[in-house]
Amino acid sequence: MSGPLRSGPSSWRRAASVVLAAGWGRPDPAAPSLPAAGFRLLLLQRSQRQGFLPDAHVFPGGVLDAADSSADWQRLFAPHLGPPRFGLSSALPSRAAFPVLPGDRPDAADSDPAALLDDVALRICAIREAFEEAGVLLLRARGAQPHSGPAPEPGCALAPPPDLEAWRARVRSDPRHFLHLCAHLDCTPDIWALHDWSAWLTPFTRPGGRRFDTAFFLCCLRKPPTACPDMAEMVGYQWLSPSEATESFLSKEIWLAPPQFYEIRRLANFASLSDLHKFCLDHALEGRERWLPITLLTADGALQLLPGDELYLEDSDYLENSLSTEKKIEEIMKEGKKFHRVVMHDRHLYSIHVTVPTKHKHVYPKTYVVAKSRV
Numbered sequence: 001m002s003g004p005l006r007s008g009p010s011s012w013r014r015a016a017s018v019v020l021a022a023g024w025g026r027p028d029p030a031a032p033s034l035p036a037a038g039f040r041l042l043l044l045q046r047s048q049r050q051g052f053l054p055d056a057h058v059f060p061g062g063v064l065d066a067a068d069s070s071a072d073w074q075r076l077f078a079p080h081l082g083p084p085r086f087g088l089s090s091a092l093p094s095r096a097a098f099p100v101l102p103g104d105r106p107d108a109a110d111s112d113p114a115a116l117l118d119d120v121a122l123r124i125c126a127i128r129e130a131f132e133e134a135g136v137l138l139l140r141a142r143g144a145q146p147h148s149g150p151a152p153e154p155g156c157a158l159a160p161p162p163d164l165e166a167w168r169a170r171v172r173s174d175p176r177h178f179l180h181l182c183a184h185l186d187c188t189p190d191i192w193a194l195h196d197w198s199a200w201l202t203p204f205t206r207p208g209g210r211r212f213d214t215a216f217f218l219c220c221l222r223k224p225p226t227a228c229p230d231m232a233e234m235v236g237y238q239w240l241s242p243s244e245a246t247e248s249f250l251s252k253e254i255w256l257a258p259p260q261f262y263e264i265r266r267l268a269n270f271a272s273l274s275d276l277h278k279f280c281l282d283h284a285l286e287g288r289e290r291w292l293p294i295t296l297l298t299a300d301g302a303l304q305l306l307p308g309d310e311l312y313l314e315d316s317d318y319l320e321n322s323l324s325t326e327k328k329i330e331e332i333m334k335e336g337k338k339f340h341r342v343v344m345h346d347r348h349l350y351s352i353h354v355t356v357p358t359k360h361k362h363v364y365p366k367t368y369v370v371a372k373s374r375v
C-alpha cells in the first residue's frame with residue numbers, strides 16, 4: 001500500500017445539511033391521531049450544472065453564511081429564548097480530536113462576541129438551505145409555547161407563504177433576507193427540531209478539489225411537507241424510504257455520494273418514525289462525531305475507510321492524500337477483520353462493512369453487501 005506525497009492544504013467550507021424524515025403510509029386505524037409508522041427521506045437532485053457532485057441526490061444543505069450567525073437573530077428569539085443556546089440542550093462534549101483542520105477554531109462567537117454559537121448558526125444554515133433548495137419552511141411560530149431542549153414530538157413544516165417564490169429569490173440573492181422572512185411570518189427557525197446526527201469531511205480526491213466540513217442534522221416530521229425544488233441548484237426531488245433509496249441507487253435511477261449512502265443505510269436500522277425520533281431524543285447529549293473518510297484506491301475500485309477500521313490511519317497527511325494499492329478489493333477484504341468501510345465497486349455499486357462497535361451511543365449501518373448476481 002502506498003502512502004502520502006504532500007500537497008498544499010485545502011480550503012474548507014463549513015456547511016450544514018438536514019436529513020428530513022417524514023411519516024409515511026397510512027396511520028394505524030386504531031389510533032388515527034398518531035403519526036404514520038414508516039418514514040421517507042427527502043432527497044434533492046442536484047443540477048448537472050453544479051460544480052460539485054453534479055446530478056447527485058443529496059439532503060438539503062449548503063455553505064454557512066455570515067447571516068446565519070448574525071446577532072440580529074437574537075431579537076427574533078426574544079423574549080422567551082436568549083443567547084447563548086436559545087433553549088438548545090447544554091453544550092456538547094467536543095468529539096474526535098482527529099483530524100484538526102487548518103481553520104478549526106472553538107466557535108464563531110470567539111472572534112465576534114455578538115455572533116451566534118455554531119450549534120445555533122449551523123441549524124439556521126440547514127433550515128435556510130431547506131427553504132432555498134426545497135421550499136420547505138422548518139419554522140416555529142414565535143407565540144408557540146417555548147420548550148427547552150429538543151422538540152418532544154415530531155412537528156410539521158409551516159405551509160408555504162403565497163409569495164414563496166419572491167421570498168425564495170430574495171433569500172437566494174442575499175441570505176440576510178431569511179431573517180426578514182422569519183420576522184414577516186412571526187416565526188423563528190425551528191432549531192429545536194434539528195437533532196445532532198453526524199458530520200462529514202469531504203475526503204481528499206485531488207489537489208485543489210472542493211472540501212466541505214458538513215454538520216448533518218436529523219429532523220423528524222409527522223407528515224411530508226410540499227417540496228418544491230428551486231429548479232436551478234436542485235432540479236428534482238423524491239421522498240424515499242431507506243430501502244427504496246438503496247434500490248434506486250443500485251438500479252442507477254439516482255446517484256449517491258458515499259456519505260449519503262452511509263447515512264441512508266444507517267437509517268435503515270429504524271423501523272418507524274417514532275423509533276427514530278425517540279433515538280434522537282435519547283442521543284441528544286452525545287454530540288456529533290466528525291469523520292474524515294480516507295480513500296484507498298485499489299486495482300478494481302476504491303474503499304472509503306472510516307474511523308475504527310483497521311486500515312484507517314489517524315495521520316493528518318491523509319487530509320491531503322489518498323492511499324493506493326495494486327491489490328484488488330476481494331484480496332483486501334480477505335486480509336482483514338476489523339471493518340468500518342464503504343467499498344465502491346463501481347459508480348452504482350457500494351457495499352458497507354461494519355464489524356466495529358459503535359461509539360458515543362450512535363448507531364452504525366449493518367453490513368450491507370449486494371448479491372453476487374448484481375456485481
Ligand SMILES: Nc1ncnc2c1ncn2[C@@H]1O[C@H](COP(=O)(O)O)[C@@H](OP(=O)(O)O)[C@H]1O
Nearest residue numbers: 047049050051052061062063064129231232233
Ligand atoms: N442555476 C444554477 N445551476 C447550477 N448551480 C447553481 C445554480 N444556482 C446556484 N448554483 C450553485 O449552487 C451552489 C450553492 O450551494 P449552497 O447554497 O447549497 O451552498 C453554488 O455552487 P458554488 O459553491 O460552486 O458556487 C452555486 O453556484
Ligand SMILES: CCC(=O)SCCNC(=O)CCNC(=O)[C@H](O)C(C)(C)COP(=O)(O)O
Nearest residue numbers: 015058061062063200201202212214257258
Ligand atoms: C468519492 C467522493 C466523495 O465521497 S464526495 C463526498 C461528498 N460529501 C461531502 O463533501 C461532505 C458531505 N456534505 C454534503 O454532501 C453536502 O451535500 C454539501 C454541503 C457538500 C453540498 O454542498 P453545496 O454547498 O453545493 O450545497
Ligand SMILES: [Mg+2]
Nearest residue numbers: 060061062129
Ligand atoms: Mg446545497
